[in-house]
Amino acid sequence: MPDRRDALRLIGLGAAGIAGRAAAQDIDLGFAGGRRALADNWPQKGAMIVLRERAPLLETPMDVLGEDVFTPNDRFFVRWHYDDIPLSVDPAAFRLRVGGAVRRPLALSLDALRRLPRVELAAVNQCSGNSRGFFTPRVPGAQWGDGAIGNAMWTGVRLRDVLDMAGVAPGAVAVRLAGLDRPPPGAPWFEKSLAIDHARDGEVMIAFAMNGAALSLLNGFPIRLVVPGWYSTYWIKSLDRIEVLTAPDTGYWMAKAYRIPATPGANVVPGAKDFPTVPIGAMVPRAFITPLPDGAKLVADQPFAVRGLAMGGAHGVARVDLSMDAGRTWHAARLGPDQGRYGFRRWSATIAGLRAGGYRLWARCTNTAGETQAMDAIWNPGGYMRNPAPSIAIRTA
Numbered sequence: 001m002p003d004r005r006d007a008l009r010l011i012g013l014g015a016a017g018i019a020g021r022a023a024a025q026d027i028d029l030g031f032a033g034g035r036r037a038l039a040d041n042w043p044q045k046g047a048m049i050v051l052r053e054r055a056p057l058l059e060t061p062m063d064v065l066g067e068d069v070f071t072p073n074d075r076f077f078v079r080w081h082y083d084d085i086p087l088s089v090d091p092a093a094f095r096l097r098v099g100g101a102v103r104r105p106l107a108l109s110l111d112a113l114r115r116l117p118r119v120e121l122a123a124v125n126q127c128s129g130n131s132r133g134f135f136t137p138r139v140p141g142a143q144w145g146d147g148a149i150g151n152a153m154w155t156g157v158r159l160r161d162v163l164d165m166a167g168v169a170p171g172a173v174a175v176r177l178a179g180l181d182r183p184p185p186g187a188p189w190f191e192k193s194l195a196i197d198h199a200r201d202g203e204v205m206i207a208f209a210m211n212g213a214a215l216s217l218l219n220g221f222p223i224r225l226v227v228p229g230w231y232s233t234y235w236i237k238s239l240d241r242i243e244v245l246t247a248p249d250t251g252y253w254m255a256k257a258y259r260i261p262a263t264p265g266a267n268v269v270p271g272a273k274d275f276p277t278v279p280i281g282a283m284v285p286r287a288f289i290t291p292l293p294d295g296a297k298l299v300a301d302q303p304f305a306v307r308g309l310a311m312g313g314a315h316g317v318a319r320v321d322l323s324m325d326a327g328r329t330w331h332a333a334r335l336g337p338d339q340g341r342y343g344f345r346r347w348s349a350t351i352a353g354l355r356a357g358g359y360r361l362w363a364r365c366t367n368t369a370g371e372t373q374a375m376d377a378i379w380n381p382g383g384y385m386r387n388p389a390p391s392i393a394i395r396t397a
């Protein structure tokens with residue numbers, strides 16, 4: 001648990017320290033306006049890329065992401081919408097309330113939750129707007145690079161088991177979830193809903209640990225929702241309220257925000273405005289080439305190793321392919337161990353020696369449902385679901 005001093009840093013005292021430290025450790029995310037400070041004075045966090053201090057937006061550096069299939073908790077990205085986030089939580093006093101269309105409203109202690117059957121699952125947590133900074137033309141919203149993503153082994157209990165304890169009443173259509181963070185006066189609570197069948201699918205989880213340790217405050221201590229395969233806007237942190245609804249959620253965060261064009265791949269012509277929308281949902285496949293940096297300098301005529309991570313979205317990773325000719329021909333990469341369909345999977349390949357010169361290397365992931373990454377990026381005004389085949393420049397000399 002962060003102490004009081006750590007908590008104070010969260011509410012703004014950190015600013016001076018961050019500014020003082022930043023100059024030597026700037027990072028360039030690779031788009032105009034993408035210079036950011038790296039700061040290591042956030043509670044329970046190592047060096048993070050700071051997009052915003054209040055409410056915190058902290059991004060994972062890509063070389064850190066590439067080091068392991070599981071993202072270290074102290075480098076895991078952070079995203080909150082409202083300034084008023086929980087700075088300390090008393091685990092003994094904490095209660096998860098379950099109400100709405102249920103037979104027995106509940107106020108569950110953490111101990112009561114822990115008595116339910118335990119489940120464990122690897123899953124990628126990715127912000128809907130990950131990589132938004134690369135949108136062309138640019139769109140408003142958090143200007144993330146590619147690091148608003150991480151993979152963890154989540155431990156917790158099934159949302160279904162909690163709902164069954166309360167007894168879902170007939171006529172239930174959705175389950176609404178909210179946490180301890182508070183909106184400013186007049187603004188709507190950050191609440192998200194899942195269809196009742198989704199909420200009861202046995203995979204949606206209330207997690208109390210990631211990678212074997214308690215959640216950090218910034219990542220949702222003491223419990224958070226995990227919605228495997230779905231964008232993390234639904235992964236409510238510091239979850240303390242569950243409400244079963246008998247009519248669809250018409251709240252701001254479902255009906256107005258986090259909506260995507262109802263078109264294939266959420267893609268519209270840049271600048272388009274009047275199109276039907278649906279709430280964002282399942283993630284799409286992505287590959288990342290890391291830790292090899294963009295513009296890597298390699299020795300000519302010598303084979304070299306490339307590796308990275310891939311995710312399949314709502315389906316497992318079927319394959320990762322590499323191209324050195326702008327997508328005309330693709331060659332299969334080796335896949336590392338399968339840790340479950342919702343997690344990252346390692347890929348690697350050896351590339352034969354290249355004559356001295358400049359090259360570009362592309363990667364793409366295809367999932368077990370046959371969805372793959374296109375060479376060209378999509379566009380939508382929310383800056384959501386970006387997943388073109390990534391590429392890096394390589395120089396050999």
Ligand SMILES: Nc1nc2c(c(=O)[nH]1)N[C@H]1C(S)=C(S)[C@@H](COP(=O)(O)O)O[C@H]1N2
Binds near residue numbers: 078079126233
């Ligand atoms: N209570 C609460 N939960 C929340 C949010 C929030 O603002 N409040 N933001 C959501 C969004 S949009 C994202 S991307 C993820 C980020 O999870 P992380 O900070 O653990 O990486 O939290 C989700 N859960």
Ligand SMILES: [Mo]
Binds near residue numbers: 127
């Ligand atoms: Mo997000």
